[in-house]
Amino acid sequence: MVGAGFSGSVVARELAEAGHQVVVFDSRDHVAGNCHTARHETGVMVHTYGPHIFHTQHEHVWRYINRFGEMMPYRHTVKAISRGTMYSLPVNLTTINQFFSRDFDPQQAEKFIAEKADSSITNPVSFEDQGLKFVGRELYEAFFAGYTAKQWGVDPKELPASILARLPVRFNDDDSYFNHPYQAIPKNGYTPIVEAILDHPAIEVRLATRFEPHRDAKDDQTATREKFDHVVWTGPIDAYFGFEYGRLGYRTLDFAPEVTDGDYQGHPVVNYCDVDVPYTRITEHKHFAPWESHERTVVYREYSRLCGETDTPYYPIRLVKEKEQLLNYVSKARDAKAVTFVGRLGTYRYLDMDVTIHEALAAAEKMLECIAAKKPLPSFSVDPMA
């Protein structure tokens, strides 16, 4: 198992419970991948690789995560600053009334936004089309155009509509960021949950060990595939093939931490939507654990940029060029022997944690079915091109 994030850990556990021996490698010195959390010296639980809120509609995923740790009820809200004023995000009735200085009821607001929205766009292809069709030019420019240009580093006309389709617009005062019925944060952070998933007698975990699929082990920080019947790869798919078709594009994030007394911004996340503010958002970690109290506070200012060779890959870019490269890697993966690609990096898709767990459970089930039927194990359990 290459990678001790949710993908690798969940597949490892399922295979171990079915009687297989699994060795899990991670090049980092901790488990939980990008969901890793750690206590800061102030006592605040910090989400090391950016804010992670667990939310799902999948009953089985909710049951699964609750098996391994205590989940605390948490309702995520986000504020957004545009041209010096703070609003609620997603756009809701309060945002609309505040932004346009009106006093609409829900029906009036819906009619007003329908008039603002660009009804000539019937089939939105780009992020900009989706924004204009969705809320009209003023709200689109205030909340989405600048933030998105900073987050993705390209003109929103070049991005797919699907990125914006993740956010709702509401004509009531509901300011929940997510619509899912289950929303929570683990009481002690994500890392103990992943440790508990990996805590099985048939699982051995080797941290700070990079797995090199096609090279000889150079030292004890690298491992190779010689001894293993099968590899599950949750690292970047292009890395498995030595970047033969070039590197798939990612956005990476830089976090600038700051520690102060008291409460910095009163909210877990504040987005900065203007293009002339260089960061995209500020996260104040202690607000993810409202059941704890801390005198000091830790905030991360978040900056997005193109991912370089030695940076952490965060968001797959998946524009036309990357999709062409991906197709080459996927065909190669389908021909490769004794390797299954799983997860965010293994399939080069943006996946929330619940979808990651759902797909990892499905991948393990498919692998076990193939083993039982004495068939070759699958290269993928989902289609990465979809």
Ligand code: FAD
């Ligand atoms: P990862 O967590 O990336 O794990 C892959 C692991 O593989 C890494 O630890 C890496 O070190 C290891 N690895 C790679 N190559 C090798 C190698 N050659 N040898 C050894 N080890 C290797 N989801 C939500 O549900 N809610 C949120 O609020 C949320 N917020 C997010 C915020 C940000 C900024 C980002 C980027 C993501 C967010 N996500 C969120 C998504 C979440 O991070 C992913 O769903 C999850 O991390 C995917 O798990 P994974 O195991 O597939 O990948």
Ligand code: UDP
């Ligand atoms: N977005 C935006 N303004 C905001 C928040 C989000 O334009 O204040 C856009 C941005 O392009 C982002 C997308 O909406 O990538 C989806 O938002 P989400 O909160 O899911 O962001 P992500 O998980 O990508 O950080």
